[in-house]
Amino acid sequence: MIIAHRGLGDPEDSMSSFRRAVKRGFGIEFDVWKTADEELITLHDPEITLDGNKYSVKELTFKELKALAPYGKYVTRVEDIFREFPNAVFNVDIKDSEAVEDLKELLLQYEIEKAVISTTKIKILRALRGHEENLKLAFSIISRSSVAVVPFLKRHLGIFALHVPIDGIFYVGIANFRLLVKWIKSMGIKIGFWSYEADELKYLPLVADLGDYFISNNPLEVRNLLAHCYQAYFQL
Template identity: 75%
Template sequence: MIIAHRGLGEPENSMLSFKRAVKRGFGIEFDVWKTADGELVSLHDPEIIVDGEKHSVKELTFKELKALAPLGVRIAKVEELFRKFPNALFNADVKDAEAVEDLPELIRNYEVEKAIVSTTEVEILKALRARDKGLKLAFSIIERSSVPKVPFLKRSLEIFALHVPIDGISYVGFANFRTLLKWVRGMGIKIGFWSYEADELRYLPLLIDLGDYFISNNPVEVRTLLARLKKSF
């Protein structure tokens, strides 16, 4: 399965980009923040910049965020995503610890069956699991020091997946990278690949046997590549 990172096309993280992704058969990835009036919204960063001025997402109401044209057209409520795309695969990346209180309830209320909730923070994972034993939780690796935490997260929190940056190859080497992936899969943990700067189209053919899904910046190109690889076997 291919998940479109922040949607498909510009403006990213907008309802339009998510609609394009779902229409093309991709899952959608989005970051979650909570506004001052308690709305969960899809935005990548904790601040937005309009005309050179910074605005904190958490200090503004949803209405105030929408009023900050031209950015306002890009802001989508998480609730709206669940309502408009009931059959989509979602990857909700929780950046804001305060969102933990409401996100599991939204998933239950909208009966979202295909939702992966990910984060880079162990404490957020713990809080999510405390609120919902059935959530499919994923831990996103952003530094090497996170790797030793994986067995604990599987044992104590029953994480569903590990989100692994293919950029890690440049730090540990290709052979070691594959060995680590096999170690993770041996614990019964799914693997979702993502990329920060590494070339997806170069490395995914070498890792396809170890990945369960791909959180891609180039979902159309990746799907074409994977289809071509499948035909070659």
């Protein structure tokens, strides 16, 4: 499965980009923040910068954010995404710990079943788990030290997946990277590959056989690439 990071095409994180992704058969990834009037919205960063001025998501209402031209009009509510695409595959990345309970309610309200809820923060994983045993939780690796806590997260929080940046190849080498990923998979944890700065089209072929899904900035190109990779594997 390929998940389109922040949708497919510009403007990112907009309903139009999500529609394009779903129409092409991709899942969709988005980040979640909570506004001053308690709306959950999709935005990568905690603020919008316009003409040198910074506007905090948490200090503005949804209506005020929408009024920030030109980008503000594309800010999207999570509820609207779930309402329009109830059967889509989602990777929901929670950046705001205050959004946890409201997100749980929306997932139940719209009966969203194909969703992986990810975060880089263990405290958010704990809050998400709570009494919700059925949520598919994922921990996103952003540093080498994060790898050491994976057994703990599996044992105590029952994480479903680990989101692993292919950039790790640069730090430990391809052989060690593959060994680490196989070790993680041996615990029954799914692997979602993503890229921070690494060239997806260059490095994904080195690990494509180990990925359960791919969170991609270039979903169309990656789909074609993976099709060629899998064809080559089957011919071996």
